[in-house]
Amino acid sequence: MQEGLVVAAFGKRYNVELTDGHVISCVTRGKKVDNAAGDRVSIKLTDNHEGVIEKTAERSSLLYRSNAFKSKILAANVTQILIVLATQPSFYEDLLNRCLIAAEACGIRPVIILNKCDMANAEAEEKLAFYATLGYHTVRLSAAESVAPLLPLLDHQTSILVGQSGMGKSTIINALLPEVHSRTQEISATLDSGKHTTTATHLYHLDVHSAIIDSPGLQEFGLYHVDTATLEYAFIEFRPFIGKCKFNNCTHQHEPGCAILEQVTQGHIKRLRLQIFQQLRAENAVRVYS
Ligand SMILES: Nc1nc2c(ncn2[C@@H]2O[C@H](COP(=O)(O)OP(=O)(O)OP(=O)(O)O)[C@@H](O)[C@H]2O)c(=O)[nH]1
Numbered sequence: 401m402q403e404g405l406v407v408a409a410f411g412k413r414y415n416v417e418l419t420d421g422h423v424i425s426c427v428t429r430g431k432k433v434d435n436a437a438g439d440r441v442s443i444k445l446t447d448n449h450e451g452v453i454e455k456t457a458e459r460s461s462l463l464y465r466s467n468a469f470k471s472k473i474l475a476a477n478v479t480q481i482l483i484v485l486a487t488q489p490s491f492y493e494d495l496l497n498r499c500l501i502a503a504e505a506c507g508i509r510p511v512i513i514l515n516k517c518d519m520a521n522a523e524a525e526e527k528l529a530f531y532a533t534l535g536y537h538t539v540r541l542s543a544a545e546s547v548a549p550l551l552p553l554l555d556h557q558t559s560i561l562v563g564q565s566g567m568g569k570s571t572i573i574n575a576l577l578p579e580v581h582s583r584t585q586e587i588s589a590t591l592d593s594g595k596h597t598t599t600a601t602h603l604y605h606l607d608v609h610s611a612i613i614d615s616p617g618l619q620e621f622g623l624y625h626v627d628t629a630t631l632e633y634a635f636i637e638f639r640p641f642i643g644k645c646k647f648n649n650c651t652h653q654h655e656p657g658c659a660i661l662e663q664v665t666q667g668h669i670k671r672l673r674l675q676i677f678q679q680l681r682a683e684n685a686v687r688v689y690s
Pocket residue numbers: 515516517518519541542543544545563564565566567568569570571572616617618
């Protein structure tokens with residue numbers, strides 16, 4: 401058996417980097433086993449270029465997305481999630497919220513990046529400012545000019561970049577790792593997985609202590625797996641009011657004496673955040689798997 405790190409995941413195929421730096425294409429032992437970029441694994445070589453993942457080390461964090469029928473791991477052992485927005489094209493605030501909630505639900509620090517700040521967009525800036533008032537770390541960036549503002553954030557972290565298509569994730573990766581393009585091609589050539597490279601999740605080492613995971617552009621981010629109690633807590637501005645409603649099974653929709661609704665009415669909690677909470681709660685209720 402050899403120890404390795406999952407550095408790329410394409411559906412049910414994984415590239416595992418061994419301690420000597422070699423990258424081996426692997427499958428899992430069973431159909432039900434799921435791995436993701438960032439996983440520390442033990443593999444058994446089946447020949448010089450292929451192997452089977454026999455064991456997955458305990459994970460310090462696990463980031464999921466899901467629909468009504470199944471959940472899928474996006475990345476393992478990440479320490480922060482970088483949510484990339486841009487001044488244009490305009491971003492979906494719903495998707496931003498889903499990324500934030502996914503991060504809160506698995507205990508990972510989210511950082512919100514507004515990219516393409518060389519192109520002014522007052523509305524986007526205003527939205528960013530709102531999330532800063534909630535307490536989130538926000539960064540203004542123009543990745544096309546410089547990614548220097550990200551460097552101190554990335555140090556000693558395993559970060560995952562998530563965001564809609566076109567926000568600038570590839571631009572950020574290319575600026576951080578100018579050699580990435582050639583490396584991706586090199587790996588795909590040796591492992592014959594070229595056709596998958598655009599939809600894969602990849603982990604890149606920035607230095608010995610820091611890594612960054614690039615994920616494909618998201619159109620939706622299902623959170624059917626997140627239960628109501630976790631959801632409530634994931635909306636950070638709800639926290640002081642949880643348990644303060646008149647009814648202890650309050651759904652925060654129409655109940656009298658609802659502490660959350662009162663905050664919305666008074667303008668202390670943004671109505672959109674409560675609407676997103678209700679949407680996510682409804683999704684969890686129709687989940688068909690356990
Ligand atoms: N003006 C400006 N354009 C940028 C900046 N960063 C990226 N872009 C442009 O935005 C477009 C999309 O950038 P990508 O890096 O391909 O976006 P992506 O998030 O990787 O998109 P997917 O691959 O679809 O997930 C490209 O045309 C980039 O040149 C920036 O800071 N300023």
